[in-house]
Amino acid sequence: MMSGKVFSCHKISEGVGEGEVIVSKDRIMFYLVKPESGEVFEKAHDIEGRSVAKKALVFPGGKGSSVVQIDGLYQLMTRQNQPAAMIIQDAETVLVASAIIMEIPMVDKVDPKFYEIVKDGDRVRVDANNSTITILD
Amino acid sequence: MELTKDQRDMLDGKYGEGAALALKVQVGIGECFDAPRMVPITNSHVALSNQEADLWFAEKMVKLGARTKVPPTVNPGFCLPYFKGRGMVTDEDAEHMRRTHEAYKALGCRLTYNCTPYMDTNIPFPNEIIAFSESSATPYVNSVWGARTNRESAQSALCASITGAVPEYGLLLDENRKGNILVEVKAKMEDNFSYNLLGYMGKKIGPGIPVFVGLGNYVSPEAHRNLGAELNTSGAYGMYHVVGVTPEAPTLEAAFGGKKPERVVVITDDDLARVLETEISDPGGRGIDFALFGCPHTSLNEVSHIARLVKGRHLSVPLWIMTSSLTKSSAEKMGLLDTIRAAGGEIVEDTCSDQPCWHLYKGKVGVTDSPKCAYYPRKRGLEFVIRDLETCIEAALKGEVE
Numbered sequence: 001m002m003s004g005k006v007f008s009c010h011k012i013s014e015g016v017g018e019g020e021v022i023v024s025k026d027r028i029m030f031y032l033v034k035p036e037s038g039e040v041f042e043k044a045h046d047i048e049g050r051s052v053a054k055k056a057l058v059f060p061g062g063k064g065s066s067v068v069q070i071d072g073l074y075q076l077m078t079r080q081n082q083p084a085a086m087i088i089q090d091a092e093t094v095l096v097a098s099a100i101i102m103e104i105p106m107v108d109k110v111d112p113k114f115y116e117i118v119k120d121g122d123r124v125r126v127d128a129n130n131s132t133i134t135i136l137d
Numbered sequence: 138m139e140l141t142k143d144q145r146d147m148l149d150g151k152y153g154e155g156a157a158l159a160l161k162v163q164v165g166i167g168e169c170f171d172a173p174r175m176v177p178i179t180n181s182h183v184a185l186s187n188q189e190a191d192l193w194f195a196e197k198m199v200k201l202g203a204r205t206k207v208p209p210t211v212n213p214g215f216c217l218p219y220f221k222g223r224g225m226v227t228d229e230d231a232e233h234m235r236r237t238h239e240a241y242k243a244l245g246c247r248l249t250y251n252c253t254p255y256m257d258t259n260i261p262f263p264n265e266i267i268a269f270s271e272s273s274a275t276p277y278v279n280s281v282w283g284a285r286t287n288r289e290s291a292q293s294a295l296c297a298s299i300t301g302a303v304p305e306y307g308l309l310l311d312e313n314r315k316g317n318i319l320v321e322v323k324a325k326m327e328d329n330f331s332y333n334l335l336g337y338m339g340k341k342i343g344p345g346i347p348v349f350v351g352l353g354n355y356v357s358p359e360a361h362r363n364l365g366a367e368l369n370t371s372g373a374y375g376m377y378h379v380v381g382v383t384p385e386a387p388t389l390e391a392a393f394g395g396k397k398p399e400r401v402v403v404i405t406d407d408d409l410a411r412v413l414e415t416e417i418s419d420p421g422g423r424g425i426d427f428a429l430f431g432c433p434h435t436s437l438n439e440v441s442h443i444a445r446l447v448k449g450r451h452l453s454v455p456l457w458i459m460t461s462s463l464t465k466s467s468a469e470k471m472g473l474l475d476t477i478r479a480a481g482g483e484i485v486e487d488t489c490s491d492q493p494c495w496h497l498y499k500g501k502v503g504v505t506d507s508p509k510c511a512y513y514p515r516k517r518g519l520e521f522v523i524r525d526l527e528t529c530i531e532a533a534l535k536g537e538v539e
Contacts (some may be wrong), residue, residue, distance in 0.1 A: 003394070005530055007219060010168045010169075011168075011169075013165070025367055026340070027372065027373065031513060031516060032512075032515065032516065041303065041515070043416060044415065044416045045419075048284070054148065060344070060386070061344075061373065062158045062372055062373060063369070063370075063371070063372050063373045064186070064272065064369060064512075065186040065272050065369070065370070066141065066270040066271055066272045066275070066289060066291055066294075066369075067185075067186035067188065067191060067212070067270070067271075067290070067291040068182045068188065068491070068513060069290065070190045070192040070194075070290060070291070070292060071186065071188040071189060071191065072220045074189055074193065075189065075190075075191035078189075085303055090344050090373075091170065091285045091387055092373045092375075093170075093290060093307070094270075094272075094288055094289070094290040094293075094373065095290075095294060096165075096166055096169050096170075097162065097289070097290040097292055097293035097296075098290055098292070099166040100162055100166065102190075107167075111278065113286055115196060135189075
């Protein structure tokens with residue numbers, strides 16, 4: 001039985017994902033992520049040079065083009081380098097549609113207390129189906 | 138979400154597996170945004186991209202028997218006869234584009250291959266409920282034409298074209314179309330290029346619907362195009378207002394729906410200069426290998442302007458103008474194509490900057506007036522110095538940029 005602190009959230013894209021947390025202050029365009037490594041290579045980005053592969057990605061939301069967001073996720077998925085789960089604050093249609101079509105678990109409207117304590121390196125389990133996030137001990 | 142009998146039948150496969158999948162995706166989106174129901178659309182635009190995920194989804198829909206009920210106009214990939222005929226793409230890339238073409242043709246789309254439909258070929262009515270993807274198109278049709286669409290992805294717009302409906306939420310509703318950020322522009326805003334830089338201030342402006350003041354009483358179609366394109370490169374914006382210019386913002390009060398702005402942001406010349414130098418452009422003062430314009434597609438006015446600037450002169454590096462087949466055709470009739478070709482430049486239709494046809498410039502440095510043009514092709518190893526159009530043309534004539 002896993003234990004940890006449980007927070008409520010709202011399902012966007014169904015599924016369950018577990019991974020190490022990486023927090024980005026900036027919005028993310030997955031097209032400017034290297035498919036081979038999951039490394040963000042957008043200039044002047046909060047997590048430039050760091051990898052999103054298999055991570056529980058905590059970020060404000062998506063941005064940019066209406067076409068390449070899904071291609072970025074698709075390229076990551078074909079190499080198993082997609083995020084394990086995505087936790088966002090501001091849902092916008094492009095990323096929402098992309099996550100649903102690519103079947104990557106994604107949630108929003110997370111209990112604000114989550115953001116007070118979550119930090120890089122925590123391990124979390126995102127259960128979109130049951131609308132919970134657990135920070136694992 | 139409450140569905141009609143007909144929509145439930147569609148989900149159950151009565152209209153085929155493709156329509157069922159399209160509606161399933163849309164119901165997922167609708168539930169995310171607490172949409173109560175689906176509402177019909179009368180127009181759409183799909184940001185075809187000829188990328189792997191794009192082709193994968195389009196072919197999947199074809200295989201599942203989908204057809205578009207509301208035929209959308211579509212974005213460009215690359216002009217297959219042009220680039221294949223000149224040996225500028227690999228057989229594999231040519232085959233990919235051919236398959237994209239065939240898939241969208243089979244879906245019954247209007248094959249316009251143009252990312253600025255809002256300027257001439259697909260202009261919606263005020264208050265018309267539509268599904269427009271293409272990140273420069275969504276803010277334009279909402280803000281300038283007063284039509285109603287959410288910031289659709291290429292795939293969600295294709296789903297809407299197939300089902301003929303969209304979930305009702307967000308910018309479809311009056312109460313969500315009011316501004317919440319006041320953006321006071323103190324920068325000089327001398328030309329359409331300034332709007333590219335203003336749009337790239339998304340990080341400073343922050344999320345929401347910006348209301349711009351300080352832009353005077355006329356904003357050109359190209360400036361609106363640039364503003365929307367760059368707002369959606371630096372951020373995610375479905376709509377903006379320009380007080381005294383856009384139809385839902387006759388006054389500041391109307392733009393904010395009588396409420397106070399949640400934030401006030403001031404944009405100065407320094408802000409624009411800083412974002413250009415530190416975030417988007419390679420450093421100048423160097424030789425360049427090419428010039429590329431038309432992300433989003435160049436307008437006929439801009440083609441005329443470029444033709445005037447290069448007339449009777451000789452370009453030192455290749456200069457490419459990407460535009461619609463309609464604009465290219467008009468430019469040819471006007472003699473502009475001859476003028477540009479005589480200087481050593483070229484106009485190419487149905488083509489996007491983020492396509493494999495530009496692989497010959499991998500590792501090279503170009504000039505462009507568009508930050509969006511520089512942003513996405515980074516993935517393909519193209520680098521750009523970004524300058525205003527006149528400086529770019531001078532650079533292409535000299536072979537070096539200041």
